Amino acid sequence: MRLTRPRATGVNLPWRRPTGVSRWGGKGVLVPSLLIRHKVEDYAAWKAVFDEEAISRRANGSRGGWLFRGVADPNEVLVLLAWDDLDRARWFADSDDLREAMARAGVTEPTEIWFLEEVARPEV
Numbered sequence: 206m207r208l209t210r211p212r213a214t215g216v217n218l219p220w221r222r223p224t225g226v227s228r229w230g231g232k233g234v235l236v237p238s239l240l241i242r243h244k245v246e247d248y249a250a251w252k253a254v255f256d257e258e259a260i261s262r263r264a265n266g267s268r269g270g271w272l273f274r275g276v277a278d279p280n281e282v283l284v285l286l287a288w289d290d291l292d293r294a295r296w297f298a299d300s301d302d303l304r305e306a307m308a309r310a311g312v313t314e315p316t317e318i319w320f321l322e323e324v325a326r327p328e329v
Contacts, residue, residue: 236268237291238321239298241284246311248279254310255284261302262286266293291320 245251255272266289275281288294297303298318307316 237288237294238270238323239284239286239288239294240319240321241286241298242317243282243284243307243310243312244314245280245282246313248274248282251280251282251310251312254306258306261306262297265297265300266290267297294320 243251252272268287268289270284270286273283273285286294288297
C-alpha cells in the first residue's frame with residue numbers, strides 16, 4: 206500500500222491525490238481506503254462511540270473495514286476503512302461530525318489519516 210504523508214498537527218488530511226485506489230470486494234472493483242490512527246483515553250469508551258457512528262460512516266460512503274489495537278498500547282487504535290468514493294472519503298475525514306465524534310470518544314492526540322491505494326497482495 207502507498208501512503209500519503211500525514212500533516213504534523215490536528216486531524217492530518219493529506220490532500221495530495223493518490224495515483225490509484227484500493228481493491229475491495231468484488232472482482233475488479235476499485236475503491237479508496239483510509240487508514241486512521243487514534244490514541245485514545247480508553248479503548249472501550251472509544252469503541253462505543255465508534256459503533257454509534259456506523260450509520261454516519263455508511264451514509265457517507267464507508268464500506269466497512271478493520272480495527273486494530275496496539276499490543277504494547279491497547280489505547281493506540283488503527284482503523285482501516287474502504288470507501289465508495291475518494292471525494293466522499295475526504296469530505297468525511299474533514300467533517301465537523303468526525304471531529305465531534307473523536308472528541309466524545311476521548312481521542313487524546315492529533316489523529317493521522319492516510320488515503321491509500323493497494324498495490325499488491327503477497328501470498329506470504
